[in-house]
Every structure is written in C-alpha cells, then in structure tokens.
Amino acid sequence: MNMQGAESDQKPEDHKKYFELLSRTVEELNTFPDDGDIYAFIGATLRRITPDDTVILVSSYDRESRILTLKIVESLGSRKTDIEAILGRPLKGLAFPVPDRIVPAMLTGECTPIPGGLAELTFGLLPSKICKKIESLPLFGKAYSIGISWKGILMGAVTFILPRGVELENRDLITFLIRQVAGFLSRREVEQNLRRREQFAREIINNTMEGIVACDRHFNCRLWNPFMESLTGMPASEVLGKNIFELFHHPQQDEVSRLLHRALEGETGRLPDICYRMPQTGKTSWVSATCSPYYYNKGEIIGVIGNIHNISERKGVEDALRKANKKLNLLSSITRHDINNQLTVLRGYLFLMEKKQPDPTITRYLKEVAITAERIFSIIRFTEEYQSIGVNAPLWQNCRILVENAVKETRIGLIRIKNDIPAGVEVFADPLIAKVFYNLIDNAVRHGRKITTIRFSVRKSGADCRIICEDDGEGIPDDEKEKIFERGFGKNTGFGLFLAREILDITGITIRETGTSGKGARFEITVPEGTYRFP
16 A cells, blocks of 8 residues: 555554554444444544544535534544634534535545635635634644545545644545445445335335235235235235235136236236135135236346225125115116006007097097107106116127117118228227117118218227217207207107217216208217227
8 A cells, every 4th residue: 555644654563553454444334233323433443543633523414405514523632622612512513515616526535635724624614713713722733634425426524633743644544444434334325225215115015005915926925914914814924925826715716817927927907806705714805906017126027916905895885786776776667567557548548538539629638648648658768768877887898889780770771871980999888888879870860861871980089089970961950969968859759869978978978969960960979098999
C-alpha cells in the first residue's frame, strides 16, 4: 500500500498491525448486528489509525432532503462542552444542507484537505463569528473530509480535525476502510428495503379479506394465508408442503387442473363458481378463484398463485332470491291461469249474446267489450314474457345462429334476408335475446310495407361492438324513433321493442333506431367491451 506523508516512515510491524485491523474490520462488518450503531463503529475504528487527539465527526446523509446530520463525535473530550456552549446547542444532530456543487467531490471517496476551515466544512452556513471562536481553540488544526459513497450514491461523510502542527497519516488506509463501510451501508440499505417490502407484502397477504394460495410447479402448497385458514378450518402448518389436489375435492377437478397448468404456461384464468367441501374439517363453502403465474427472477415461472374469493354469502342471497322469484312466478302463473279461464268464459258469453241480439247498437257495444277482452289477453301474455327476463343466467350466444333461427320462426314471404354476421361472433346476453332478433325481423315484415331486403351485419366501434339490422322499407319517422321502445306504442301489441330493450339491458347492451325515414329502418345494437367476442 502506498502511504502518504509520514506513512513512508512506518515500520513493517505497523503495516502488519494495520492489515490485521483491516481484516478484523471487514470481518466485523460482515457480522454487524442489525441494531448496531454503525456510526459509533466507524468513529471507534478510525480513532485507532489517526493521530492522538484527532477529532472525528461522522455524519449521515439523507438523499431525499439532501441534509448531512452529525451522528458521532470522537476524541473531543471535555472540549465538547466548550464548543456546544459556543454553538448554543448539542453537537450531535447538527445538520446542514449539502450544496449541489459539493456533492461530486464527496462522491469520489477520497480523503481531501479542507483549506477553508470550519466555514468550508459547514458549507458557509455557520456564522463566521462562531467559526472564528471555535477555530481559536487549541484543538483546531488542519481539517480533512471524505464522503461515504457507493456506486455514485452518497450515504454520509467523515471529517477529521487534527491538533495544530499535526498531519493526517494513513490516508490510503482511511480511504480503504471508508470504502468497506460504504459497501456495508449499501448492502444494509438494500436488505432493509427488502425486509420492508417483504413485511409490507406479508401484511397485505395476512390481512386481506380473500384467500391467497401459492404452489410450486408440482402444485405443492408454499403459501396459505390466514383467510384460507378461516375459510377451510385448516391451519397453514397442516397444509404447507402438501399437494393442492389432496386438499380440495370437488366435481370440477379436471377443470381446476387445466387452469393450473395454463397458469404454468403464463396464462391467467378464472374458475367458475364452485361449492367445495374440506373432508378434513367438514367445512363447506362457495368460492370463485383466479389462477395466475408465479414469476421469479427474469420472468421465470416457478409456480401458481391462486386468489380465492368466498362467495357463500352472495350464493345465499341468490338462493333466497331464486326461491322468492319461484314463489312469485308461481303466484303470477296461477293468477294468469285463473284470469284466462274467466276471460274464456266471458268471451263465450259474448259470442252467444252477439248471436241472439239483433240490436245494432248493443252489437257495437259487445264488439267493444270483445276487443277489451282481447287486450286483456295481450297484457297477460306480455306479463308472462316479461316475467321470464333475467330469470336465467346470461350466456355466450352465437349471433349468426340467432339470426338464422329467427328467420325460421318468421313468415318472411318474398323478403330476402342477408346475414353478413361472421360465424363465431358471440354476445353475452340473457337467453331471451333470441326474441330480440325475432322481433326485429317481425317488425320489419309487418310495418316495412315496400320492404324487399333485411340485412344483419356487425362492426367494431371503438371498444364496443355494433350489431346492425337494416331494411329498405318505409323507415321510422324522426319523432317516433324513441317512442317505438315505449311500452304500448305501436300498431300491434306495442310490447315487442319494449321487451327487446329490457332483454338487452340485462347485460348492459343498448338498442336504438338510426335509420332515415322513407329510406328504411336501421337498428343498432351496441354491445360493450367484455360482453362480445370475435373468432
């Protein structure tokens, strides 16, 4: 090692002593306790290789506030009281913001002299009157400073104030020691940040109100959070290390297996609602689950993470609603049946009265009564159809096939149907959407008059999808474009398009008429993102 100044006069035994010190210092840093005072350690170590009565000031640096704060003062002894009296405050905790122009020099990690004395050491922030008083003390000779930095990151600084007439020896040794300390501080900061992140993740995993399960590539359980313990009745100690298929038993075992294997290939998938029973505890719950890849360094997939949602309460509410709807539907069905029976009797008597009553006035009244009875029949049919909306869960349905089936059920005569919807286009809608397509064709046939062609097509519109039904008939007057969707409006029963809008609304689908009166009707069905899919 190249020693500077008086270092060239050192004896071989001195070099041996210093190398032993270096070796011991490195060893102590490698085993330094987490709660140890590293600044006190730095000061005590440097004290052993600096001249007697050298004052050593060790400071930390906060990168966010850019402030240097004094942590340790070595070798000041009784003079500390005198200096603190001049300052009017304790030395420890004394802080100064570091000017930008100073930082590059501190990042070099070199031990350099400070010719400007205390004023330069405090970046000109300490009043000159105070600086002169302190510098007048016998302890104040030459000053040196070295930044504690690692890979361009400043973490602190050490300042040496030597007695008058004394030079700083072992500067290369000091630089080497500070370099070791900087590396240690950098490692400790990384480890502390890692521990904080791990603790943060652990708090989230342990306190979240959903189950989190992690498995390795062989589907052996590596993580089982407290929510899973509560949900299944099985503590983590009895689960960790066991194969996930040994823990869960349910009819959809094959589907779960496919989902887990796809996650190992990088896909995220969702398992439909399932009811499972833990044979070990007898606990039964409804859950839904999402499986996603468990990534490690450089994108390597080392397992699967499962998010388990307890939906037992929701299923209970759904079951209660289903039972209530069943009872209401039964009541409505019985009521409709009884009313229909009475209307049938009424219509029979009206028929007999028309045959036996020659008075034209009374005959006209009887016809009005008969028309009213027919309207009541229509209303009852409407309630039967409306009652069915939303009863069954929405499904993915093929739009091209919906059009084809609607054509088969409608008397179209010589009208040509052009079905330009590509095969495989699907929408997520109430099963009654088949009635929507039937009503669109039926309305066009009934009211289009000069109509010759009905065309169905589909196109993207931003994030949405639009299914278009258009014809070359008379079209819809501008003042009726919204009224046609109102209940009771129209030339027939007035329920078709009203029901169509209600059916589509179940899954957020909308319908509107955008055609030109006199040139043909045009119905646009807008399907929002997430409720349609193309092949």
